[in-house]
Amino acid sequence: MEYCSKKHIINLFELINKEQINYMLLRNINNEIPNKLPFKKDIDLIIKEEDAIRFNDLLIKNFWVKKRHPLGHFPFLYGLIPFTFYYKEGIYIDICHQLACRSLNNGEWFPLDMKIQEDLWKNKRTVSNKPWKYRLSLEDEFISLITRCVFDKKKFTYGYIERIEQLIPRIDTKVVLTKFEVIFFKFSKKLMNKIQEKEYHTIITNYIKFKDY
Amino acid sequence: MSNPAVIMLTNTNTKSGGRFKVEDNIGESMHIHYDNFRIDLTIKEFLLFTEIIEKSMLNLIDNKSFNINNFDPIFLHDISHMLKDLVTVKYDKIKLSSIIVSTNGLFGVPKWSRLKESRVFKAMSGDFSENNNYKQSNLINQTNQERVDNVKSIIEQKGYPFNDEYLVFFNNQNYIRDGQHRACSLLFDKGDLEVPVLRLFFKDDKYNLNDKLWLTSFFPIMKSNLRNIARKILNKIRNYNNF
Numbered sequence: 093m094e095y096c097s098k099k100h101i102i103n104l105f106e107l108i109n110k111e112q113i114n115y116m117l118l119r120n121i122n123n124e125i126p127n128k129l130p131f132k133k134d135i136d137l138i139i140k141e142e143d144a145i146r147f148n149d150l151l152i153k154n155f156w157v158k159k160r161h162p163l164g165h166f167p168f169l170y171g172l173i174p175f176t177f178y179y180k181e182g183i184y185i186d187i188c189h190q191l192a193c194r195s196l197n198n199g200e201w202f203p204l205d206m207k208i209q210e211d212l213w214k215n216k217r218t219v220s221n222k223p224w225k226y227r228l229s230l231e232d233e234f235i236s237l238i239t240r241c242v243f244d245k246k247k248f249t250y251g252y253i254e255r256i257e258q259l260i261p262r263i264d265t266k267v268v269l270t271k272f273e274v275i276f277f278k279f280s281k282k283l284m285n286k287i288q289e290k291e292y293h294t295i296i297t298n299y300i301k302f303k304d305y
Numbered sequence: 306m307s308n309p310a311v312i313m314l315t316n317t318n319t320k321s322g323g324r325f326k327v328e329d330n331i332g333e334s335m336h337i338h339y340d341n342f343r344i345d346l347t348i349k350e351f352l353l354f355t356e357i358i359e360k361s362m363l364n365l366i367d368n369k370s371f372n373i374n375n376f377d378p379i380f381l382h383d384i385s386h387m388l389k390d391l392v393t394v395k396y397d398k399i400k401l402s403s404i405i406v407s408t409n410g411l412f413g414v415p416k417w418s419r420l421k422e423s424r425v426f427k428a429m430s431g432d433f434s435e436n437n438n439y440k441q442s443n444l445i446n447q448t449n450q451e452r453v454d455n456v457k458s459i460i461e462q463k464g465y466p467f468n469d470e471y472l473v474f475f476n477n478q479n480y481i482r483d484g485q486h487r488a489c490s491l492l493f494d495k496g497d498l499e500v501p502v503l504r505l506f507f508k509d510d511k512y513n514l515n516d517k518l519w520l521t522s523f524f525p526i527m528k529s530n531l532r533n534i535a536r537k538i539l540n541k542i543r544n545y546n547n548f
Contacts, residue, residue, distance in 0.1 A: 170307060196310045196331075196445060204309075243309050246446055277308065277332030299310065300445050303348045305332055 114140035193243035205274035248292035
């Protein structure tokens with residue numbers, strides 16, 4: 093398999109770190125970044141809305157090219173800022189400004205609840221010994237992975253399950269449940285139980301068939 | 306913020322031009338939107354409400370031959386506007402080989418064909434392309450192929466008619482209106498049987514389909530295809546200019 097250049101990935105993070113862009117790496121499934129990111133697979137970053145223009149200018153100045161987002165043709169609802177997609181030297185980066193998921197109805201993009209968005213930046217986690225400096229808090233990352241599996245991918249894949257299981261013993265379940273309640277409502281507790289019991293394959297069917305509300 | 310798991314159960318306009326929507330907001334509540342009103346119900350309340358609606362519907366139709374349990378609720382929703390013209394419902398028997406379905410004809414224009422040539426029967430026989438490319442509403446998260454497999458397995462395990470639901474035909478025509486998947490499963494598994502079906506008879510043979518489907522569909526479909534091609538070309542030009 094052909095991989096993206098590690099050097100180019102490191103250069104990207106050096107560039108945005110140096111310019112003090114307010115960002116976080118959304119996920120690193122299978123620890124692909126920076127060594128084993130398959131060619132043409134993207135890096136998902138969340139950039140604070142206030143830094144969006146500065147970030148765009150920085151990338152354009154450094155010869156990144158803006159591309160059309162592969163899933164950008166679905167409507168963006170409730171004020172969600174459309175994603176942007178950049179490309180340079182075999183690397184794609186996928187930029188969002190809010191945590192979002194796709195609706196089960198017609199696949200429209202939705203921002204997660206305002207409370208989650210606000211907490212996101214307050215809970216920003218600084219990491220060391222990595223090209224990137226900032227990541228989502230463990231709880232926010234957990235929520236982001238679960239919503240991605242349920243709403244965007246509609247399945248729990250191996251890499252996601254592996255990361256979810258790394259996070260389970262480290263997260264504050266009460267914090268996650270409070271945030272789940274503005275996404276999954278009365279299904280939240282059942283969802284958490286299913287994750288803890290590792291019943292990933294039944295989550296989506298059980299969610300769609302859920303009736304206790 | 307809104308619930309991302311909203312399943313639209315129906316979205317239609319009222320006679321007065323207003324909207325009527327029923328949504329299942331999973332984990333939260335059922336919403337019924339009627340013009341500018343929204344009614345929130347629990348699942349229990351919603352199910353009770355549907356029972357009342359069913360009773361009202363039967364009172365309105367006022368036809369002893371009509372049994373609501375014989376029909377798939379989604380099909381019933383689709384034909385609800387026709388029920389005012391219903392004269393009677395009769396049980397009949399039909400050979401599976403005489404059932405007619407719509408399939409893709411020349412230039413992708415629909416034509417009438419026998420059940421053996423249907424996209425569903427072809428999918429059961431291993432030729433998936435026409436069925437997989439067909440746009441239809443399935444259960445949430447269910448692909449066209451999963452629906453074929455699911456119905457086939459129900460018919461194999463529980464037989465036909467299952468749940469008292471029959472293949473449906475209108476008047477004296479053999480164009481299947483509901484139950485193509487069930488009919489194909491029966492034909493695939495048991496061969497050319499004669500099966501019990503329901504016929505809905507409407508006033509003056511209303512809602513009969515045109516026998517010359519390909520001819521009547523050709524111009525509207527070509528027009529729509531040309532419009533789509535023109536739209537795609539325009540979008541490409543617009544996107545090219547944006548970069």
